[in-house]
Amino acid sequence: KQILLEVRNLKIQFQLKNGKKAKVVDDVSFSIHKGETVALVGESGSGKSITSLSIMRLLPIPPGEIASGTILLNGKNLLDYKNKEMSHIRGNEISMIFQEPMTSLDPVFTIGNQIMESIKRHQKVSKNEAREKSILLLKEVGIANAEKVIGEYPHQLSGGMRQRVMIAIAMSNNPQLLIADEPTTALDVTVQAQILNLMMKMKKDHHSAILFITHDMSVVAETADRVMVMYAGQIVEEALVKELFLNPQHPYTRALLKTMPSLDTDVERLPSIPGIVPPAYALPDGCRFAPRCQFAMDQCHTTLPEVLVIDEAHKVRCHLFSFSSKLPPL
Numbered sequence: 001k002q003i004l005l006e007v008r009n010l011k012i013q014f015q016l017k018n019g020k021k022a023k024v025v026d027d028v029s030f031s032i033h034k035g036e037t038v039a040l041v042g043e044s045g046s047g048k049s050i051t052s053l054s055i056m057r058l059l060p061i062p063p064g065e066i067a068s069g070t071i072l073l074n075g076k077n078l079l080d081y082k083n084k085e086m087s088h089i090r091g092n093e094i095s096m097i098f099q100e101p102m103t104s105l106d107p108v109f110t111i112g113n114q115i116m117e118s119i120k121r122h123q124k125v126s127k128n129e130a131r132e133k134s135i136l137l138l139k140e141v142g143i144a145n146a147e148k149v150i151g152e153y154p155h156q157l158s159g160g161m162r163q164r165v166m167i168a169i170a171m172s173n174n175p176q177l178l179i180a181d182e183p184t185t186a187l188d189v190t191v192q193a194q195i196l197n198l199m200m201k202m203k204k205d206h207h208s209a210i211l212f213i214t215h216d217m218s219v220v221a222e223t224a225d226r227v228m229v230m231y232a233g234q235i236v237e238e239a240l241v242k243e244l245f246l247n248p249q250h251p252y253t254r255a256l257l258k259t260m261p262s263l264d265t266d267v268e269r270l271p272s273i274p275g276i277v278p279p280a281y282a283l284p285d286g287c288r289f290a291p292r293c294q295f296a297m298d299q300c301h302t303t304l305p306e307v308l309v310i311d312e313a314h315k316v317r318c319h320l321f322s323f324s325s326k327l328p329p330l
């Protein structure tokens with residue numbers, strides 16, 4: 001399979017008021033193949049959203065700063081692009097949907113206006129053609145009364161409908177990569193499932209790849225081909241989805257999986273991982289998970305573990321594997 005996106009050794013810092021620097025993303029490397037669905041999971045504050053904003057070149061600079069690394073789309077480094085060149089990529093080659101569509105939709109323009117605007121920005125079409133395409137896109141995302149909805153304003157639609165519109169806009173120029181940052185988190189459970197199904201259908205029909213950012217392991221299980229687990233600015237484990245669920249290695253991945261509801265769990269009593277993600281301005285020496293890790297050894301508190309390759313598709317950043325001892329099965 002061909003590589004679409006390759007992020008190499010990405011380091012992002014934020015300049016703090018007290019003169020210190022926060023390492024928000026620290027030495028992150030990964031790739032996404034054409035047409036693949038890759039999930040980036042972790043608790044909030046792990047650097048997932050900052051990673052995706054930097055791919056879109058939407059990171060606020062300053063206070064953000066890309067200290068080092070490359071972000072290659074089809075072999076070309078997006079970080080070298082001028083702003084104008086990047087505006088041809090954004091919304092065209094790569095598009096993004098967010099948790100709250102209300103923040104990306106403009107309240108003063110109609111739905112039709114906003115889809116047409118997105119089409120006309122990247123395609124040479126007449127106003128009429130753009131309008132026709134908008135109606136088709138709305139129908140494609142399951143909005144049956146599209147002719148009516150194109151004349152409506154965002155506040156007239158439900159949350160689920162607005163997210164459908166966002167998906168229509170995101171897919172309007174057949175992007176090679178769709179970045180979806182917690183796209184269903186703000187929705188009702190029943191609507192969540194519909195939106196997930198819709199995203200997967202659109203991805204298939206438009207031959208796009210998806211980078212799916214979520215904190216929800218059950219969403220990962222349903223959508224992803226491959227999973228990357230992020231903790232405190234680093235990817236700590238990466239594997240094919242089945243392998244990650246059957247054979248998780250990193251103690252943090254194991255802890256995350258335990259927070260997944262199963263059919264017989266009382267949702268009110270779901271376990272959560274004790275402790276918090278350390279803030280990026282106060283990272284511990286050594287392994288960043290050490291303060292919360294039940295397997296922590298002396299070296300974990302002093303030395304940051306390297307990424308170890310367990311097999312071709314499975315990597316882990318943990319000292320337990322530097323002497324190739326595996327944890328006992330769950």
Ligand code: SF4
Pocket residue numbers: 250251252287288289290291293294295296297300305317318319320
């Ligand atoms: Fe736990 Fe040590 Fe592995 Fe970190 S390196 S996850 S502290 S065992």
Ligand code: MG
Pocket residue numbers: 044048049181182
């Ligand atoms: Mg986020």
